[in-house]
Amino acid sequence: MTTLPEIQQIEKRIRDLGTTVKSEVLAYSEDKALRFPIYKITFGSEDPQAPVLGFVGGVHGLERIGAQVCVALMNSLAELTVWDQTLQSTLKNIRVFFIPTVNPIGIYRKTxxxxxxxxxxxNAPVDGDQPARWVGGHRVSSRLPWYRGVEGAPMEVEAQAMVKAVQDEIRHSPLALTLDLHSGFGFQDRLWFPYAKTVKPFPDLPMTYSLKNLLDRTYPHHFYRVEPQAQSYTTHGDLWDYIYDEHLKTADRQQKYLPLCLEMGSWMWVKKNPWQIFRSDGPFNPLKGHRHRRTLRRHNTLMEFLIRAVASPQAWANMNGEQEKEWALKAQELWYGTK
Ligand SMILES: [Zn+2]
Structure with missing residues (x-):
C-alpha cells in the first residue's frame, strides 16, 4: 500500500506509545487509488478545561519540511514523556496535540x-480586505494555484478535519495556542499572528505582545521575527482567521486563543544552494542533508517555550486592565507605527 514516511513515523510512534497517548484518524484524504489518514496525536490532560497547545503541519503539501518538523517535535515530546518527570507533571495540567499531515496527498505529490x-x-469562508489578485486567493480555476474552492461550498475534507479537531480542543479551554508550520517566505523565520484577512489589528494584540515580550526576555538571542501575517500579504480564506473569529463569537471573554504560524524562511536554504530552485520542492525545503537535519532540530526551543508559556499563563496571559492597556499601546507602536 502506498504511504508516506511521515505517516509511517506517526504510526510507529502510536504503536510504541500504546495506551499512554491518545491517537485518532480525523479523516482520510482520498484521490483515485490513494487514501491517506490524517492523524491527530494528543498528550497530557483529558480535562476539556485544561490549557491547550497544538502543532499543525503539512497544510501546504509542497512545504514538506513543515510536516517533518511537526513529526520531529512530536517524536521528541513522546520520548520526553517517557522519562522527564518535569514534563510528566506539566502534562497533568495541560494538553499538547499534533496534526502533522493535514494534506497528505499534497505532500506525496509535492503540490x-x-x-x-x-x-x-x-478555503475557509472568510473574505479578505483587497488581497493581492492571485496569491490572496481566487475562484477562477482549480488548475491555478491559490484556488479557494466554489463559493458557498463546504470546506474541503482536509480543512474540515483540521478545523473541527482544533475547535473541539479549544472550546472549553481557558488558554489555547496553536502553531501551524509552513515554509517559503523570506530569509528569516517568522512567527505570524492574525489576521491574514486584513491589515487592521486583531483583538488579542495585548496578549500577543505579552507573549513576544516573554520570548524576548527568556531567549534574547532567538531568531524569530514576530509580526502580523497581513504585514507580508493579505489573503481570503485563512483557516486560522476562521477558527479565531468563530472562537471569539462563541467563547467566554476570559477564554483566550492565539493561533500562530511559523513561516520558515526558505530563501536562506535557496541562497546557500541556488541549484535547488530548479526542483519543484526546491524553493520550499532544505534539500541538503546537514541543512535538513539542522532545520529539524531548530525549533525545539520554541516548542519547549510554548509548553512552558501555556502551562504558566500567570506569566503573560492573565493581564490586569492596566497591563493590557500598556501592551496594547506598545503593540500598536511596534507593529502598526501608531499610538
Ligand atoms: Zn504554506
Whole structure:
C-alpha cells in the first residue's frame, strides 16, 4: 500500500506509545487509488478545561519540511514523556496535540493544494480586505494555484478535519495556542499572528505582545521575527482567521486563543544552494542533508517555550486592565507605527 514516511513515523510512534497517548484518524484524504489518514496525536490532560497547545503541519503539501518538523517535535515530546518527570507533571495540567499531515496527498505529490486543486489556506469562508489578485486567493480555476474552492461550498475534507479537531480542543479551554508550520517566505523565520484577512489589528494584540515580550526576555538571542501575517500579504480564506473569529463569537471573554504560524524562511536554504530552485520542492525545503537535519532540530526551543508559556499563563496571559492597556499601546507602536 502506498504511504508516506511521515505517516509511517506517526504510526510507529502510536504503536510504541500504546495506551499512554491518545491517537485518532480525523479523516482520510482520498484521490483515485490513494487514501491517506490524517492523524491527530494528543498528550497530557483529558480535562476539556485544561490549557491547550497544538502543532499543525503539512497544510501546504509542497512545504514538506513543515510536516517533518511537526513529526520531529512530536517524536521528541513522546520520548520526553517517557522519562522527564518535569514534563510528566506539566502534562497533568495541560494538553499538547499534533496534526502533522493535514494534506497528505499534497505532500506525496509535492503540490501546494489538496487533490482537488484547492489551497486549504484559502478555503475557509472568510473574505479578505483587497488581497493581492492571485496569491490572496481566487475562484477562477482549480488548475491555478491559490484556488479557494466554489463559493458557498463546504470546506474541503482536509480543512474540515483540521478545523473541527482544533475547535473541539479549544472550546472549553481557558488558554489555547496553536502553531501551524509552513515554509517559503523570506530569509528569516517568522512567527505570524492574525489576521491574514486584513491589515487592521486583531483583538488579542495585548496578549500577543505579552507573549513576544516573554520570548524576548527568556531567549534574547532567538531568531524569530514576530509580526502580523497581513504585514507580508493579505489573503481570503485563512483557516486560522476562521477558527479565531468563530472562537471569539462563541467563547467566554476570559477564554483566550492565539493561533500562530511559523513561516520558515526558505530563501536562506535557496541562497546557500541556488541549484535547488530548479526542483519543484526546491524553493520550499532544505534539500541538503546537514541543512535538513539542522532545520529539524531548530525549533525545539520554541516548542519547549510554548509548553512552558501555556502551562504558566500567570506569566503573560492573565493581564490586569492596566497591563493590557500598556501592551496594547506598545503593540500598536511596534507593529502598526501608531499610538
Ligand atoms: Zn504554506
Amino acid at each position: 501546494r493544494s489538496n487533490p482537488r486543486g484547492v489551497d486549504l489556506m484559502r
